[in-house]
Structures are given as C-alpha cells and as structure tokens.
Amino acid sequence: MKFGVVVFPGSNCDHDAFYAISEVLHQPVEFIWHQSEDLANSDVIILPGGFAHGDYLRTGAIARFSPVMKPVEKFAKSGGLVLGICNGFQILLEAGLLPGAMMRNVGLRYICRHVYIRVEDTATPFTHAAKKGQILKIPIAHNEGNYTCDPETLAQLRKNDQIVFRYTTADGSDDAAGNPNGSMDNIAGICNRERNVAGMMPHPERAVESALDSADGLVIFRSLVETFMTSAKATA
C-alpha cells in the first residue's frame, strides 16, 4: 500500500505525515509536488497541514487551483482514498470534495493544544480500526477550524453518518466546554457520502508516539492500511 503526501508551497506538516507513515507505520510513502499531473500510483492521498500558498486569502482558496488538484479530484471521484488534515481539510472544502466551509475560530485566535475527539462512526476507511464512541486525544493547531454549513447540509451530514469526529471534553461530552473553536455541532471531521474522502482539523500525524504525549492518531492511519489490505485481498 502506498501513501502519497501532496506538497503545496507553504505546506508545513508534509514532513510530519511522511514521518508518521514511513517511520511509525512502516508503509511506503512519497511526496507529490503540487504541480504534478499524476499521483505516483498512490493508494491513499494525504493533503497535509500548513499554509498552502500562504493562505493570505481564504484558507485553501488558492491551493484548490494547484495543478495536482485535478488528478486528486479524479482519484477521489473514482473512489480513491483521500484524507485532508487541517489545511488539507480546508482545501477539500474549497475544492468542493467535501461540503461546508471554515470560519475563523471563535475568539479569533490561533489555537494549538491537545483536544479530545470522539469517533462517531467506524464504517469509514479512516476509522475502521477504532471503536465507535472511542475518545482520541489529538492536537489541533489552526486559526480557521470553525466548521459551518447550511442547515440542509448539516441534516444530510447527520443522516448519512458523515460526521466522523466530534470535539468533546476528556470524558466525552460534546458540549461547548469540549468545543475549542466554535465548530458547528462540535464537528471535528467529516467524510463525503461515498465515505472515501475525509477531512479533519485535528492532526493525527502529531499523535503517533507516546513520546509526543499521545499515540491516539495511529488508529486513523491503521484503519486506512487495514481497509486497503482487506480490499486488496478481496480483489485478489
């Protein structure tokens, strides 16, 4: 199974995702430059965190026009696995591969700290190895993570179990106390209806070793590997 990590100018969590995949998960991984027209035969595409193109406009608004987004869109539409983390999530929203938009955090400040998120649904390739309701301790680091969408979209997200992660307190309550940025319905991550494209604001690649205070993010990468292995076996 091969991961591809897209590098936009201004990406800064690309190396962290690469390291988590190659050194902790021991899976093949390759960087893909944003001007690339192909995805280097990757089985999963990661859009990493950072400030693609500086993000001086709306976050992700320029990155969605990077040449690499054409093959990424094609890959996603044909069922390929795509995970957008933080800035990557913002780019997926701008690209229309996921519904909704980001506003600035309530309080209008950048926030970097460990938060707790609850796995709301395990019937996705991203959470397959987790337990439903499992609480993960994973850091956030963003200025614009206040997810919003119109009421119809929210209803759809709920109805189709597209809300993959919600912010909670350490003991699992999804009230305002557990919500670090004002995100609608405490949404921390969603997937598309087909469940092959997901975006999340927390950084699982920053929570893959106990030395970094949490290894809870591993379950997301492991889910992807397991899903792929299972489907590969099925195809064989």
Added chain:
Amino acid sequence: MATASAEIKVTAEIAAEHGLSAPEYARVQEILGRDPNITELGIFSVMWSEHCSYKSSKVHLKRLPVRGKLVVQGPGENAGVVDIGDGLVAAFKIESHNHPSFVEPFQGATTGVGGILRDIFTMGARPIAILDSLRFGPITPEKSAPSVAAETIAKNRRILDGVIRGVASYGNSFGVPTIGGEVCFEPCYSQNPLVNALALGIAKKEDLFFAKARGTGNPVIYVGAKTGRDGIHGASLLASAEFTEESQQKRPNVQVGDPFIEKLLLEACLEAMATGAVVAIQDMGAAGLTCSTTEMASRGGTGIEIDLGRVPQRETGMTPYEIMLSESQERMLLVAEKGREPEVLQVFKKWGLDAVVVGEVADGGLLRVKDHGQVVAEIPAHPLAEEGPVYRRPITPPAPRAETSADWFAFAPANKNLTDNFKRLLASPAIASKGWITEQYDTMVRTNTLAVPGAGDAAVVRIKGTKRALALATDGNGRWCQLNPRLGAMHAVAEAARNVACSGARPIAATNCLNFGSPEKPAVMWQFSEIIDGLAEACTALETPITGGNVSFYNETLGASIYPTPVIGILGVIEDAANVLKSGFRNSGDIIILLDGLKEPAPVTVNTADALTADLAREFSSSEYSKSVAGIVAGQPPAIDLAAEKRLQQCLLALASSQSLQSAHDLSDGGLAVTLAESCFAAPKLGAQMTLQHNAPAESFLFGERGARAVISIAPTKLDGILHLAREHGVAATEIGNVTSDGIFSIQYNGSAIIEESVEALREIWSHSLERALKQ
C-alpha cells in the same frame, strides 16, 4: 532624511543627519580619499551604525568567553554553531527586535522572528525551534508602580497582543514550533518593550555554510522577495537612537514580514545548497544589500561588484541609495560556482522565487555598485566592514542608592497564614501561567517537541534519526540587573543553565541578547561593562561559552532607560531522549525532595539571628513576592555561588541518566512555594503535602529566590540511591513532603499550617489571571 538621487552634494550636515559624527565622517573621507556621494554616505551610515558596527560594545564583548571544545563557530557569523554529537551541529542565536516592535508591534515581532530564522538557515541548518523572550510594561495595575497610568496599561496590552500575534503568525506559518521563552513585566518596558527571538537549527557538520565570498568571477545571486522602499534605515536609525515623541512617524521604517515567502526561501536555499554549487550565502537583514555584500566580501578577503539594475524591485523609480539601504525582508545573497548557476537558478524557479545574477566576486577588495552599468558607489569592503569607529565610552557607576532597612521587606510574624498572599503571587502576571500566550503558538509542528511550554523547565526537541534531544531555555531578570548588574547577569546564566539541567540536558553553550539604554550615558555603559563581567564569570564557571547574539542599545524613550536586560539562551544536549525530565508530579505517594547545591549554611546562633533576618530581608526585597505582594523593589539579588550551581546541575544530570526521577523543577521566580505548586498544576488530580523546618522567616523560606536549588519527586524505593548520589555530588537533599491523591496543596512550616488550599482553586487562579488581565 534625504533619500534622493546621487546629485545631492554630501556635506558634513548631511552626514550628521545620517548619524555620522564629525570624526566618523572624516574617517569616511580618509578611507575613500575623497568626499562620498549620497549612496556611499548611506552605505557608510548603516554599516557604521551602532546596530551593525557594535562600535560601543566591541571593546567589552572581547571579555566574553567564546571558545570551547564543542564550539564550531563562535561570534562573527550569522549564528553560533556547536557540535552536538552523531556528526551533527546545532546553529542557534538570539536577536532583538525591540524598536520596531514598539513602533508597530505585529510587524516588528514577525520580522524579528523572520530575521533570526534566516540567520539559522543561512548556515545550512534547518530551523527546528523558536523561543521568544518578551518584556512589556505592566498589563495590570502594580502595587510597586502605582503611578503607571491606565492608558499606559491599556497600551501595554495592545503592544503585547500585537507582538504575540506577530510571533505566532510568523512561526506558525513558517512551520517551526515556537516552544519557549519568557514573558516579563516591568514599568520600564512600557515605552520600550523587548522582543528577543531565538532560533535553533541543526545540520550535518559537513553541510555547514559560511558567508565568505570567494572565487573571482563567481556569480553573486540575489534570491527571494523583491526589494521595496520598506525598512530603509530600519536597523540603522530606528535601532540606533532613542525614542522621542515623533517615533510613531518612523512606522514606515519598520519592515513587513511574509512567512510564506520565507518558508519557500528556506526550502529553496537548503535544496540549492544540496546541489553543491553554492559557495557562500548570507541573508539580507539589517542594512540589506549593503551589509550582505560588504560582509561577504570582507570575510572572504575579496571584492564584490553588483549592478542594481538587475535587482528585482517591487516598485519603480527607486534610487541606488534606496535599493542599497532597503530592509525588505525574505531576501538572500549567495555566491555560486561559476558555470553552475543554472543549477541554483533552477531550484529557485521551482519554488517560484526570484533568483537573479546581480554581479560577481571581484579582485581588489572593492565593493563596487553599479546602476545600469554606471558606477554609483565604490568603497573598499574591508575598511567599511571592519574599520568602523570603535568607542571606549565613558563609564561611571551610579551613586549608591540611599537605602535603609525601612525600604526592605518586613517579614510577617511566624504564625501568619500566607495562603492569600500566595494566591496573589500566583495571580501576578509574572508568575501566572503563560498558557494563554503559548497556545497561540504552534508548539508541535515537525513532531519533535518532547516538552511543550510549561511542561518542563526548558523546551526540548528530539532529533529524528538519533537518540538525542536538545534543550533550550532563556532567562534574564532586568529587575535584578538594575539592582546589581553583575550579580543579575550571573543569575541569568545560572538560571538558564539550571533550567536546561532540570530537563535532563547537559548545558553546552550560550547565546546572548544584551538590551540596554543609551551607550552615550556613562551610567548605562557602567551597567553594560558590569554585565559583561558577570556573564563572562558565569559562562566560564558553568562551561557554556557564548557563541553569538546581539547588542541592542538606545532602548529608551524620552530619556528614560530600560532596566539593563541581558537575556541568555542556553543550549543543552540530552544523549538519550528517554531521559527527558518534566516538571509535573506523576504519582501519588512519591517523595518530594529539595536539592540544594549550596553547602549547609552555618547554624544560626541567637546572636546572629537578627543579622541573618536583616540580610534575608535585603535579599528578599528584590523578589517577585516582594514586588507583587508588598510593592517593594529594593535591596540586592540573592548572593550567587557558581560552584554550587555547577554541583546542582551535575547532580541533576546524574539523576536524569539514572532514570530515577519522576519530575524535576528548579526554584526561580516565586521561590519554593511556586515551584511546588507548578509541579502540582502539571499533574491532574494530584496534590502535595509538605512539612518544612527552618530557622528563616516563613516568607523568606517559601518565596525566596536564591538559586542552585531544585525540587524533584521520586518513587519511595529510589530514596536511598538518590540520597547517596546527591551526597556524592556535594548536594544537600532534604525530604520535604509527598505527592498526594487528595488534590490538596498544603505546607506546614515549623509546625504550623501556613498554606492550605485545593490545587484546583490555585490552578484556577494561576491558569486564567493573564487572560483576565488582558481582557479587562
């Protein structure tokens, strides 16, 4: 300030407007053998400004220890470099951006961070951490300074907010974790905040780059952002003169930062360096193109010839004077191997950056600047860089302050309940948690951060691919330096080193940022000289040579100087990252031990008890407790014993490598009680119960700030071994209490309960005071 075309005839008056004195101007004429034109005058004025030439500090800086067996590069390059083992080196340096941050807090802070990052990657090192040492005027009414006006406090809050946002914005976008530093408050910083930024990078030893131009005919390449009219005379005039009421008009002199371009520049420079086609490289910081061309030529013993017509420009109609003096950010100058320039240019093209051959290395040692082929400046590079004015400015110690025992802190009676005072201390901005600030920094990007701010005494980052980690701490107590410059400076070194040792690292080298008032005042120069001597003594004793840094003079507004404020950054190495120590207690039932590097003082007899109390009161009057609770700032900093500091640090290292500690936290601001409380705050749901015995007054023992001490916690089974190890190191180890599961923080002193409160209540005060103060 004239920034017009070359037709302006230079006179002594125009030279004076450029900050050049009559003798300095005469020296310019002597070096050139003629009158300079306006462009040349501009070049001399920035190169010979205080900021770039160190003309007032040079004679004193020579007294600092700069050599050591691990030092690869001492002062004089873009950053200091030390050997950290495994074939790796660390490049690190701290620099000030005080004046711009007062005039325009956000941009001043961003460009401070940007500048120091460029200094690091110019050396070929990838930045891995940023620390910021910040000082502001009071953000709440202070008992010790009742005269600070409400509007000043409001302004201080705005400056703080702008600086914090600036630091955050640059580091977060650039993608290097901002993991430490300090935030301090004193009235003297109201009109002159201090923003000192430290960056750390690592490289393979053989991959280091230096800023020495060589190879006649080698192309000189300009890379990065375009040149604009921003920041002209930013460093030379803004940072080399004191503030007056007109200083807000200097806003156009402040540069504007673009972390995105800098991120591209970083990746492109490292990639270009890896091609092997780069000979030398220097960033364009203070004095921009002037400084980078002159210094590269001077260091390499060559000349450099450039044509300004080829310099990428953001606006039209810029004069040679403006182009040479612009301090536009995110630019670099490099020298490539002749014939291999396409390899270099290709890399920058990939990253979407301008990269243009603007000239070449030349024989003859001249800096020759052309504009579309016509020579507009021609100056011998070496005299320009190295033969600037050097002053041995007058030094006069200030008259000793008339101090009486009435100025000193009067200790409360022995049985007084001190819980309320303790809470006030925890709420003071100096002691309160800085979490509200550090949460705005990305502290985790690059996934190397083993100790986020507040988790340990020093910031700790691991080095992937090795077992090693690096620890970094900054420290500086301006109040103590004001009361006794030499002693204050020694404490700054000792505390930074102690912090590093408390994280399990061996301190190996230092960097310093020296913030002072006007060097033209003999009293300020006396402070400077004393502080240099204090730094030299402490850095020698603790074996942490100084590898670089900077001097910032003229930190004064309307004639009032800041406290002399040396900020020391100390780097330490942890051979095995598994031995990293943090400050939080871990397990209920663990034993709490006070380590003291000072040999036990002589027992107090009845006759000397009063004298002891008087000495303690004098020392205690300079403490944070005295300032926040009693409103007294007087006396002397605590006496220091560098041998005791060294013993304590070596003991901590031995304990860390034996992996027998659960936590370690040094004693500093707020003394023992604050240290103990902070170790509780970092441990959810735990408490601590202490039983203390001493003959000093309770306040002195609980809140005194004498150095060479640390609090550790250990599993009970480890006790004998630890006491033995401490004894071997000549360090006193006293059992003072236990970690408990009841969530209560209690201290018994000489048999009476003097502090008792739930950890949650104390944590609530400590965690939120800063945010509350800022939101008032």
